[in-house]
Amino acid sequence: MTQGSATPLPAPKERRRLREARALTQAELASRLGVSRSTVRSWETGRTTPRGRKLEAYVRLLGVGTTLSDDAVSGRQEGSVPALVGAGAPPPSRENRATENRRASEDRTADGPEPAEHADRVAVDRDLPGGEGTWGDADQDSAVREPSLTPAQAFDALYAFAAPALVRQTYLLTGRRELARESVERAFQLAWYRWPEVAVDRDPAGWVRATAYEYALSPWHRLRPRHRHPEAPPVGGSERALLDVLLSLPPVYRRTLLLYDGVGLGLPETAAETEASTPAAANRVLHAREAVAARLPELAHPEDLHRRLTELGSAERLRAAKPRTVRDHGEHRARQWTRAAIAFTVLLIGVTALTLRTAPDHYEAPLSPPETIHGLPPRSAPGPLSAEELVLRAKLRSQTSSGPARLVPDIR
Template identity: 90%
Template sequence: MTQGSATPLPAPKERRRLREARALTQAELAARLGVSRSTVRSWETGRTTPRGRKLEAYVRLLGVGTTLSDDAVSSRQEGSVPVLVGAGAPPSSREARAAEDRTADGPEPAEHADLAGVDVDVDRARGEAEWGGAEEESGVREPSLTPAQAFDALYAFAAPALVRQTYLLTGRRELARESVERAFQLAWYRWPEVAVDRDPAGWVRATAYEYALSPWHRLRPRYRHPEAPPAGGSERALLDVLLTLPPVYRRTLLLYDGVGLGLPETAAETEASTPAAANRVLHAREAVAARLPELALPEDLHRRLTELGSAERLRAAKPRTVRDHGEHRARQWTRAAIAFTVLLIGVTALTLRTAPDHYEAPLSPPETVHGLPPRSAPGPLSDEELVLRAKLRSQTSSGPERLVPDIR
């Protein structure tokens, strides 16, 4: 979806200047447009671009038609391709339920199958409760959703696009779905921490990437053989090139040229310095361009990554299913921890019961005493000794006096 040339849109810095010139805060502008404050912040930083009716309302509130300078008009945005996932806030509960139905029924239609997850059908969320609660100036943050509803909204907002991203990262459809589900299960388990994070979608994305790139998957029997490649020849060639890159280069390229994060955000998520992340992006682009010369331009690479992720029929489970599985897994781990603790206590008690409670001096090693014959056990009696023993036993009662004294 491209932006029409008839609607001028100033540069990101000019957007902020125009908003401040009209004495509008980000929260006030977001409330008038029916979007979240983080979405407006993404527009002003250039990370995302409004489209459709949101674009027209945004330009009208900024007063571009009357105050836009010639330089700003000349710097209007050209057509842009939706990014894989944005940094905006999750949608409202109604949109979450609609997205949940879409993820359960199948892939999104072609016009909404981009990997963005941002500004897609957000017009339906106009006038509803936003993720952030009250405005920033009020100083009071009143949540409008329960934890379960907020989690479902985050899942419906980020899961469909995140499954497609993870597929580009691993080349495995089942592993992509499993990674996203595990990431959201961990997010639900640690929801008090995730709910107050600056970027909950980024938290889940980083967790899903870490799980998907774990080297332990190579030991699993089901992942020893590659999956069926994409049907299209161009998509198959691009996926093969991506999978030949080192995992850290592949992840950096996906975040920067696919997701559309800035270089500092990409470096922070990959736990690298900004120069290191820049070098990884450059080397990854060179490797892709060497195999596919038609993707030498970053814009073409971004477009092809989006098309590759959207071409696969990848579905995400329902939010309730993910929450139930996460809770069941947490209960199992809790029971296992309790059983291990009881076993450890039992072994400790048995050890204390059977262990000696006083010191016993060890026996000194034997020493040879000179001048004495060695002590040996008696052996078997010979025939003569047996006869003598029998004779003595038979004559003991009436034998000589030297054996039985006769008292008279």
């Protein structure tokens, strides 16, 4: 969504003339605004444009008192979420967006890295209710410093900014309302768990968007019982036809088309988020457009496709949970996983100790298996004694030393 700047800003050449008319050098102006000299030079050459409170302070220092029309304002701000947030504005030029991103990256390199103490103020000068500027601005400094936000406040600001549009985008990606809400909540819960990393990211909303898309497109969802049957389609016939065409595309083509023609990202950014090369992303966009145009000829033009995607996303009444609820659920899930990991570790240690206690500590040779011996005569029991054998037994028992082995000869 493209926003017009409420503060008048002259053309790049006029900015330099106004600065010189007020007898200010680039270094003096940069010192008053709290930015580097290279940033002021890029503003005067038209490479970048001040945003937010820097824009107000810059215009005030230049002494601009007349209100310019939007067509005369050369520093119009670009919205970082151009689609599925407002009402159907066409996406900005991809070539201009790529050029601006490259120039902004060069300016940030010249200005030096962002201080670490401003990591949690990532949402102060962004496109939020009561704020001015957009996510992904080239400059992060502000002429008037805002008070530092706590991590929870910064997270809530990011959630309020990105969650409503992200739920609609994920619905277009999956065609399931509950899965769309669940994917966005899981993505923000992971962002809260890894907030030190997300807070200093160049595009926190893009980080959450990529995480939500990955979760929504996971093939494991098809094993869930409630996902074995499709949800109710949209009420309108045109919306239902467009959603059917989107869901018929392969997931990677669907995601690439949504990022490029729906969200309005540039081709390099789309390729980076889908982990593909730029030519591969371009081919996916072309093939996806051809598939959509083959079934819906009225959407052959990219602008018409963008408008219909925006209308389809806005037609569904999708609501995201409160940011505090998402944070609490994320913390609860993290505690549960931590306890489960501790319990599993204790169980593993107990099993290991029991195994060490009961396992043999020396080698015992195994017994050879028994073998059957053939060819032996059968065992026979002794028969009854004869008269002579009875006399002999009585005589032996009557001797002094019992037992035949211990007969002592009688010398008498």
